[in-house]
Each structure stands twice: as structure tokens, then as C-alpha cells.
Amino acid sequence: xxxxxxxxxxxxxxxxxxxxxxxxxxxxxxxxxxxxxxxxxxxxxxxxxxxxxxxxxxxxxxxxxxxxxxxxxxxxxxxxxxxxxxxxxxxxxxxxxxxxxxxxxxxxxx
Amino acid sequence: xxxxxxxxxxxxxxxxxxxxxxxxxxxxxxxxxxxxxxxxxxxxxxxxxxxxxxxxxxxxxxxxxxxxxxxxxxxxxxxxxxxxxxxxxxxxxxxxxxxxxxxxxxxxxxxxxx
Numbered sequence: 001x002x003x004x005x006x007x008x009x010x011x012x013x014x015x016x017x018x019x020x021x022x023x024x025x026x027x028x029x030x031x032x033x034x035x036x037x038x039x040x041x042x043x044x045x046x047x048x049x050x051x052x053x054x055x056x057x058x059x060x061x062x063x064x065x066x067x068x069x070x071x072x073x074x075x076x077x078x079x080x081x082x083x084x085x086x087x088x089x090x091x092x093x094x095x096x097x098x099x100x101x102x103x104x105x106x107x108x109x110x
Numbered sequence: 111x112x113x114x115x116x117x118x119x120x121x122x123x124x125x126x127x128x129x130x131x132x133x134x135x136x137x138x139x140x141x142x143x144x145x146x147x148x149x150x151x152x153x154x155x156x157x158x159x160x161x162x163x164x165x166x167x168x169x170x171x172x173x174x175x176x177x178x179x180x181x182x183x184x185x186x187x188x189x190x191x192x193x194x195x196x197x198x199x200x201x202x203x204x205x206x207x208x209x210x211x212x213x214x215x216x217x218x219x220x221x222x223x224x
Contacts, residue, residue, distance in 0.1 A: 030211065031211040033212060035215075041198065041218050042218070043218075045212065045214060045215075048211075086152065086153070088153075088213075090211060096158070096160075096204055096211055096213075097143070097158060097168060098143075098153075099155075100152040100153040100154070103152060
């Protein structure tokens with residue numbers, strides 16, 4: 001099956017800093033999503049981005065489907081950004097099943 | 111808020127007992143999914159449904175069964191719970207349309223099997 005690798009696995013930032021999270025995948029995909037799992041365990045949709053670039057406030061994401069990677073940018077980080085960020089992909093003709101990466105655990109310090 | 115609720119939110123049960131978890135959605139989405147989340151494994155798909163009475167297995171389906179008799183409800187059953195099924199279970203939905211494969215997740219159910 002498809003392999004999804006996220007880096008770095010852990011990241012500690014000072015409030016106000018910027019960061020880039022990466023997601024590499026091993027096959028062509030027709031769906032790629034970024035999620036934030038907050039400290040209470042809730043999975044929050046950040047982006048649905050099988051290709052191209054999107055921005056939402058301080059967060060933006062870029063997927064280069066032909067090179068099989070996606071990047072999540074967090075600017076001016078805040079303590080509320082802490083949690084785990086997951087990338088998840090769906091391969092073509094796979095019944096809308098998502099395969100998740102291992103996540104990046106982010107801690108933003110005040 | 112994608113209108114997804116899960117019940118119960120927390121459950122402790124003993125090895126060998128049957129357990130049923132419920133996922134309820136209010137937006138008439140076609141696709142529903144059950145995932146489990148474990149440390150070191152991330153989220154893995156257990157079963158999914160693409161319509162009423164239409165279900166299929168995911169990556170980790172052994173020991174689990176599902177049923178979907180109504181569009182809004184997707185049930186996950188552990189026929190005889192084992193300690194290895196201690197996990198956090200998430201339900202998800204998607205419209206499953208070409209223009210909308212995006213999945214949305216419920217709040218999760220924390221299950222402990224003692």
C-alpha cells in the first residue's frame with residue numbers, strides 16, 4: 001500500500017516563529033488532507049489539497065502532486081497551534097479510504 | 111462542525127464482552143468510516159460504508175464488524191473485546207463526490223478493555 005511519511009516527527013517552537021511541515025507519499029493520490037489534532041484529541045480539518053496552494057489565515061499548504069509531497073506552513077505560531085499535525089492521502093480507486101502519516105507533534109512555547 | 115456524534119464517548123469493558131459503538135451524522139453523507147488511533151500507529155481504517163447496507167473492510171478489520179441500516183447511523187461492533195482493542199475510535203464521513211472527497215471526523219470514543 002501507499003507509504004506516507006511526515007517530517008519532522010517532533011518540533012518545538014517559540015511563539016511567533018514560523019515552521020514548515022512536510023508530507024511525502026509514495027504513489028499518485030486523488031485526495032490529500034491536513035489535520036490538526038488538538039490536545040483534547042479532536043481532529044480538525046485544515047486543508048483539502050490534492051494539488052496546488054491554499055491559504056487560511058496564518059496557515060498555508062502546497063501540494064506538488066507530480067513530485068509526491070505536500071508542505072504545511074505555519075507562520076507567527078501561537079500556543080494554540082500546539083498538537084499533532086497529520087497528513088492523510090487517498091489513492092485512486094481506493095474507495096475513499098485515507099492513509100495517514102505518522103504525524104508531526106508541535107509544541108509552541110510562550 | 112460536520113454534524114457527527116459518537117456514543118459513548120468513553121467506555122470501559124471487560125475482555126470477552128461485546129461492545130457496540132455508534133456514529134451518527136445529520137447531513138446525509140454517503141460515505142462513513144471507522145478508524146482507530148493507537149500510539150505509534152497513527153490512524154488506521156477498520157471498516158467503511160458507501161451506502162445503506164454497503165460496507166467493506168479496511169486495513170485492520172479483524173475482530174470488528176459493522177452495520178449500516180440507515181444513512182445516518184454506522185455501528186461498529188467488537189464481538190468479543192480483547193485488550194488489543196483498547197484504543198480511541200474515530201468515525202468519519204465524506205460526501206464521496208468527485209468534487210468533495212474531504213473527510214470530517216467525529217469527536218472519538220475512548221475504549222478501554224480490561
